[in-house]
Amino acid sequence: MEIKWPPQYDxxxxxxxxxxxxxxxxxxxxxxxxxxxxxxxxxxxxxSYAYENSPFYRRKWEKEGIHPGDIKTxxxxxxxxxxxxxEIREDxxxxxxxxxxxxIPPEKIARIQGTSGTTxxxxxxxxxxxxxxxxxxxxxxxxxxxxxxxxxxxxxxxxFSLYWGSWGALAGTxxxxxxxxxxxAGVAGxxxxxxxxxxxxxxxxxxxxxxxxxxxxxxxxxxxxxxRKDFNFRILFFSGEPGxxxxxxxxxIEETYGAICIDSGSTAEMAPWMANCECGHRxxxxxxxxxxxxELVNLETRKRVPYGQEGVTVYTHLExxxxxxxxxLAGDISLWVQDECACGxxxxxxxxxxxxxxxxxxxxxxxxxxxxxIEDVIRSIPGxxxxxxxxxxxxxxxxxMAVQAERxxxxxxxxxxxxxxxxxxxxxxxxxxxxxxMVEPGTLERTEFKAKRIIDKRALYEEATKGA
Ligand SMILES: [Zn+2]
Numbered sequence: 001m002e003i004k005w006p007p008q009y010d011x012x013x014x015x016x017x018x019x020x021x022x023x024x025x026x027x028x029x030x031x032x033x034x035x036x037x038x039x040x041x042x043x044x045x046x047x048s049y050a051y052e053n054s055p056f057y058r059r060k061w062e063k064e065g066i067h068p069g070d071i072k073t074x075x076x077x078x079x080x081x082x083x084x085x086x087e088i089r090e091d092x093x094x095x096x097x098x099x100x101x102x103x104i105p106p107e108k109i110a111r112i113q114g115t116s117g118t119t120x121x122x123x124x125x126x127x128x129x130x131x132x133x134x135x136x137x138x139x140x141x142x143x144x145x146x147x148x149x150x151x152x153x154x155x156x157x158x159x160f161s162l163y164w165g166s167w168g169a170l171a172g173t174x175x176x177x178x179x180x181x182x183x184x185a186g187v188a189g190x191x192x193x194x195x196x197x198x199x200x201x202x203x204x205x206x207x208x209x210x211x212x213x214x215x216x217x218x219x220x221x222x223x224x225x226x227x228r229k230d231f232n233f234r235i236l237f238f239s240g241e242p243g244x245x246x247x248x249x250x251x252x253i254e255e256t257y258g259a260i261c262i263d264s265g266s267t268a269e270m271a272p273w274m275a276n277c278e279c280g281h282r283x284x285x286x287x288x289x290x291x292x293x294x295e296l297v298n299l300e301t302r303k304r305v306p307y308g309q310e311g312v313t314v315y316t317h318l319e320x321x322x323x324x325x326x327x328x329l330a331g332d333i334s335l336w337v338q339d340e341c342a343c344g345x346x347x348x349x350x351x352x353x354x355x356x357x358x359x360x361x362x363x364x365x366x367x368x369x370x371x372x373x374i375e376d377v378i379r380s381i382p383g384x385x386x387x388x389x390x391x392x393x394x395x396x397x398x399x400x401m402a403v404q405a406e407r408x409x410x411x412x413x414x415x416x417x418x419x420x421x422x423x424x425x426x427x428x429x430x431x432x433x434x435x436x437x438m439v440e441p442g443t444l445e446r447t448e449f450k451a452k453r454i455i456d457k458r459a460l461y462e463e464a465t466k467g468a
Pocket of ligand 1: 280286343344
């Protein structure tokens with residue numbers, strides 16, 4: 001089937017407010033038919049484009065003896081090698097600043113974004129104007145699915161710098177026709193001002209990190225405000241942290257604000273990152289596969305795992321002309337199903353969200369542990385506050401884990417012994433031998449961005465005992 005690629009979207013198009021879908025045909029299409037008629041033709045076009053325009057992929061695929069012309073089915077596509085974050089970084093170091101996968105002349109770059117570089121050299125994104133329009137279109141579609149409409153005011157409470165999250169949320173908001181309120185974050189005193197503006201302007205939609213939304217609510221209460229009554233949020237949507245997909249955290253945010261909590265986001269490399277996103281029914285993120293083709297794979301075979309099983313996230317752009325990612329190994333763990341969602345969309349769904357994020361994992365006594373699993377336990381026990389830390393140390397040759405947690409602001413110290421032993425018992429039932437230390441409310445550091453809750457002191461221990 002011949003298609004026009006990259007797709008050109010009518011920027012004036014918008015569904016009626018009461019229409020649940022932005023693009024009903026493709027969102028509700030029989031999945032197999034969508035694979036044949038929409039995804040595969042777009043994929044083939046994307047692969048040929050990358051082969052023609054990206055020295056990075058040409059080298060990589062020729063080394064493996066694979067040519068895009070060999071890819072006739074999605075099963076054939078499973079032969080293609082993965083691309084890793086590390087490879088992209090190395091390529092950018094060798095071909096600065098954008099790498100040999102830019103695919104468009106540098107003068108055609110419309111936007112530069114990047115990663116924060118907290119875990120290595122930052123990755124630079126150079127994005128063409130057409131891709132920016134495609135990202136806005138995709139994000140508007142996703143936001144429509146969880147109920148954002150043109151009459152909404154979208155309060156964006158995250159950094160406006162290199163961070164893609166804020167800009168992606170704003171692009172979707174503007175394309176959808178809602179009012180963008182790019183408030184930002186990170187300036188001294190800004191959280192207090194956020195509360196004042198949220199109270200006065202009454203935005204209806206919030207975007208930020210889950211941690212920051214809970215911090216703002218706590219600050220609001222300390223000023224005598226009630227987040228349910230003094231603000232007017234219907235929808236809070238999040239990316240950048242696992243929280244919105246952690247059941248107890250989701251519940252806590254929804255109860256705090258009296259609004260729905262939506263999980264979204266893959267990774268910055270994959271913008272439109274909102275091609276992973278929950279619908280208003282909040283039964284786990286959908287893979288919006290006609291925008292970004294998402295797979296859960298077995299790392300050894302490179303093949304997709306069957307529905308109902310757990311695999312590792314791999315993503316492929318289907319409409320990117322600048323820095324396309326083809327089988328980008330994000331490396332997070334999830335489980336997918338292909339069943340009927342109440343929203344009527346026929347995309348695969350991740351009913352438990354992405355519960356094994358590569359950036360959320362640590363190893364204790366040889367076992368993989370996810371901070372979000374501990375978060376889920378803590379936040380499901382009434383009496384605990386929103387903040388906690390996981391501290392890992394090494395005593396002689398054994399790893400030891402401690403959890404520091406605050407009790408809730410509105411409860412007294414008399415509950416501490418009870419909730420402490422409750423938490424220890426529940427973590428033990430998960431195979432985690434942990435000492436819980438209770439601390440006063442407000443002791444642990446709050447964040448306006450992504451929380452750092454894992455403090456690994458083992459490296460310090462090894463340093464200190466070297467040569468001892
Ligand atoms: Zn749905």
